[in-house]
Amino acid sequence: MQLCVALDLPTMRENLALVAQLQHHNLWLKVGLRSFIRDGKPFLDAIRQVNPKFNIFLDLKLYDIPNTMADAAESIAQLGVEMFNVHASAGEKAMREVMARLGTYERRPLVLAVTALTSFDEAGFSAVYNAPIAPTADRFALEAHRSGLDGVVCSAFESASIKALTCKEFITLTPGIRPFGEDAGDQQRVATIETAQAALVDFIVVGRPIYAAPDPQAVVAKILSAL
DSSP: OEEEEEEOOSSHHHHHHHHHHTTTSOOEEEEEHHHHHHHHHHHHHHHHHHOTTOEEEEEEEEOSOHHHHHHHHHHHHHHTOSEEEEEGGGOHHHHHHHHHHHTTOSSOOEEEEEOSOTTOOHHHHHHHHSSOHHHHHHHHHHHHHHTTOSEEEOOHHHHHHHHHHSOTTSEEEEOOBOTTSOOOTTOSSOBOHHHHHHTTOSEEEEOHHHHTSSOHHHHHHHHHHHO
């Protein structure tokens, strides 16, 4: 299991200060909507300058018509990031088109599909999708697997089922991780490291428990020692 640190701070300067504190660790770094819209490619380049060995997960959750998603995926691939994501609910046609477009790249990023956002509880998810979370996450994961994607974004509570339905190599990445029982904040389906490990999760995403800590580097070291 690998650790992905969410860079969700209010400014690029603060995010880069965090990156500098963590530069000697072997990590993935998540750049989300807020940071990328505000800071763009210069932020990605600045991360590489701190440590070119950092792996970057560009968390933009593409959701649009198939051709637009494929165009965007190609632009993301040209940024040189190692992983990005799309929404599975965009449909199999869109996911297949994304993967077909990326097939021309000798080294393409990993592509994951978001199943159910970890901010959803059952009532909120049902209001949008008119279905319960677990079977819908399973269905979205199967569609992503059939479409040639590398894995999915899900909660730790769906990971084991998704692995069983697809294969053990199919990646599961789980946000909403509270490593040592920290406050859930705006997340609903949160889990500990132990829960994620038992569910065969491949990547855990941790944000606030790291960047809100007095010593983020110490928290990262503690998490890595637990993996």
